[in-house]
Amino acid sequence: MRIRKFPVLALATTLGSLAHRAHAEDDTPKLNSLLTPDSPAFVILGVSPTTIQRPTTPKTVAASLLSAFSSHGRTLVPNYAIEVAPYWIYSHPEKSWNDVAKNSFATPLQTLSVSMATSANAAPASDTMSAASASIAPAGAPRAALGLRTTLITGEVDQVALDKCIKELAKQADATGTEVAAKIADWKGARKSQLSDLFAKAWQAGRKAGLPTPTTETAASAPVLPKGTFPPPVPKADKDRQTTQAEFNELWAKLWVEGWNAGFVASGSTGAPPPPPAAEPAPSLPSDTIDSMTKAAVSAAPTVDAKGCLKAATSREGFVLDAAAATALSFPAGSVNEGKLSTYSVWTTASYLTRNFSALALARLIRDNLDVPHQHSTGLDLGARPIVAVDRFGISVEGVYRVPLTSATSKHQYRVDLAADVELYDGQWFSITGGHDFADGSDWSKFFAIANFKGAFGAGPSVNP
Amino acid sequence: MTASFASSHQYPVVDDATVSLSVTIGQGALGSTLVILDGDHLVAGTGVKNFSLGLGQDIRGKTLVVTSSMVAINALTSNTVSLTGGASAQTWTEQHPASAGDNVVYVCVVDFI
Numbered sequence: 001m002r003i004r005k006f007p008v009l010a011l012a013t014t015l016g017s018l019a020h021r022a023h024a025e026d027d028t029p030k031l032n033s034l035l036t037p038d039s040p041a042f043v044i045l046g047v048s049p050t051t052i053q054r055p056t057t058p059k060t061v062a063a064s065l066l067s068a069f070s071s072h073g074r075t076l077v078p079n080y081a082i083e084v085a086p087y088w089i090y091s092h093p094e095k096s097w098n099d100v101a102k103n104s105f106a107t108p109l110q111t112l113s114v115s116m117a118t119s120a121n122a123a124p125a126s127d128t129m130s131a132a133s134a135s136i137a138p139a140g141a142p143r144a145a146l147g148l149r150t151t152l153i154t155g156e157v158d159q160v161a162l163d164k165c166i167k168e169l170a171k172q173a174d175a176t177g178t179e180v181a182a183k184i185a186d187w188k189g190a191r192k193s194q195l196s197d198l199f200a201k202a203w204q205a206g207r208k209a210g211l212p213t214p215t216t217e218t219a220a221s222a223p224v225l226p227k228g229t230f231p232p233p234v235p236k237a238d239k240d241r242q243t244t245q246a247e248f249n250e251l252w253a254k255l256w257v258e259g260w261n262a263g264f265v266a267s268g269s270t271g272a273p274p275p276p277p278a279a280e281p282a283p284s285l286p287s288d289t290i291d292s293m294t295k296a297a298v299s300a301a302p303t304v305d306a307k308g309c310l311k312a313a314t315s316r317e318g319f320v321l322d323a324a325a326a327t328a329l330s331f332p333a334g335s336v337n338e339g340k341l342s343t344y345s346v347w348t349t350a351s352y353l354t355r356n357f358s359a360l361a362l363a364r365l366i367r368d369n370l371d372v373p374h375q376h377s378t379g380l381d382l383g384a385r386p387i388v389a390v391d392r393f394g395i396s397v398e399g400v401y402r403v404p405l406t407s408a409t410s411k412h413q414y415r416v417d418l419a420a421d422v423e424l425y426d427g428q429w430f431s432i433t434g435g436h437d438f439a440d441g442s443d444w445s446k447f448f449a450i451a452n453f454k455g456a457f458g459a460g461p462s463v464n465p
Numbered sequence: 466m467t468a469s470f471a472s473s474h475q476y477p478v479v480d481d482a483t484v485s486l487s488v489t490i491g492q493g494a495l496g497s498t499l500v501i502l503d504g505d506h507l508v509a510g511t512g513v514k515n516f517s518l519g520l521g522q523d524i525r526g527k528t529l530v531v532t533s534s535m536v537a538i539n540a541l542t543s544n545t546v547s548l549t550g551g552a553s554a555q556t557w558t559e560q561h562p563a564s565a566g567d568n569v570v571y572v573c574v575v576d577f578i
Contacts, residue, residue, distance in 0.1 A: 089540075170534070172570065290471045290473050304568045309536040
């Protein structure tokens with residue numbers, strides 16, 4: 001059970017406009033841009049880094065952070081971006097899937113991601129309360145941002161999709177394990193057979209040597225290997241084959257002597273057995289190793305839809321609560337010692353997700369231009385969106401209300417729109433959005449007259465959540 | 466493309482002590498484990514905890530094959546096999562870097578001696 005994702009306007013084409021854009025649409029908050037971001041540091045800086053470092057060990061995290069500073073350590077390198085999941089940079093071999101994912105109330109630390117970024121100039125964050133900082137801050141003044149994101153309530157997993165995945169994995173494990181176990185059994189069986197033949201041969205020879213008169217008589221019952229005699233383990237890798245061969249050779253020589261002595265005693269002869277003749281050399285072991293057996297078994301095993309499994313494992317339904325915070329500093333003098341707090345923001349998104357319906361409510365608080373005298377602004381964005389999705393069709397309504405809490409941006413802003421999506425073919429979507437952006441003083445009666453329509457062809461997630 | 470990693474160990478048993486097995490697919494990865502002892506399929510599932518393999522004298526000379534097939538959710542995958550009831554408790558953890566969505570298979574072979 002999972003909500004269908006509908007596409008964002010990946011490649012937007014304006015189909016038409018019933019009226020002029022009476023209000024600066026770009027200044028109006030868009031609901032998608034207000035969702036709790038995956039990488040809040042990038043959002044608050046207004047950057048879309050093409051290269052994001054995602055180190056996965058403490059050592060690589062440290063190395064990455066050091067690379068954010070210039071060689072003398074007093075200035076920041078521009079266009080640096082890093083994203084880290086602190087909990088997972090350390091190994092957690094004790095944390096199973098059930099420990100981590102089936103708990104609706106996630107440990108915030110486990111879902112925490114930290115993002116950091118720098119920009120070469122004071123580009124305003126996308127959709128901040130004001131773009132003033134870009135023009136007022138010294139040109140080229142670098143900025144740096146730090147962001148945190150976590151999921152407080154994770155909802156439920158799609159058990160049907162998950163069961164399908166587990167079944168595939170079980171089949172793969174079964175086919176692989178069965179094949180490896182069979183090959184190991186064959187290997188061990190063949191070695192045991194060689195050793196048994198050797199022991200029997202030595203026993204017969206010892207017995208003949210002990211009989212009073214040389215005879216061709218053979219024992220009626222074949223002797224068995226002494227209890228506790230096991231072939232050496234299958235070599236793990238090619239490099240272990242020599243050691244295993246040496247172990248096998250040693251066991252071979254030992255069993256030859258033991259078989260000879262046992263046969264001599266079985267002849268009824270008294271006295272110490274004479275030394276046995278030299279044993280024939282131990283045969284060379286085959287080139288199989290556990291590594292080679294495993295690789296062959298895995299390649300022959302049923303494949304797993306790993307991407308589908310990842311989707312099943314990470315998709316959620318039910319109630320999900322995400323939260324994020326970010327802050328940005330500007331460095332007018334370029335030095336890291338003279339940074340000024342310029343912006344900070346807090347996001348939260350609450351979602352309720354089912355297969356055919358989802359709804360979300362969000363809030364974002366942002367304080368901007370804190371490094372610019374008399375330009376401080378504080379605003380609160382509130383938004384909501386229900387989505388109904390059936391098969392290849394989806395329809396949603398969204399509304400955003402921006403409350404300026406300080407005077408720098410004086411107008412209340414609203415946005416209301418209706419979006420319809422249809423999947424034309426796999427991954428390709430056609431979307432139409434009609435809506436109204438307006439601020440204080442807008443004429444509500446013109447709402448429909450100034451609606452804009454956009455169509456889009458593109459793939460990807462969409463009318464999120 | 467499925468990555469595979471194999472390991473091989475020996476475990477000294479004690480005649481009259483019961484050997485128990487636990488297997489954990491770690492790092493929050495989604496997976497399934499199969500346990501085979503000398504060709505007998507003993508148990509399969511997403512996790513194995515304190516599964517009794519039998520008395521030391523009954524399993525000496527046998528080979529345990531633990532196969533864990535998983536999909537990585539994080540940047541690491543691991544498979545931990547623990548045995549108790551032998552000469553001493555023993556835990557082997559194999560771990561390897563991965564990318565989310567990678568399919569990884571671990572095979573751990575243990576010879577009881």
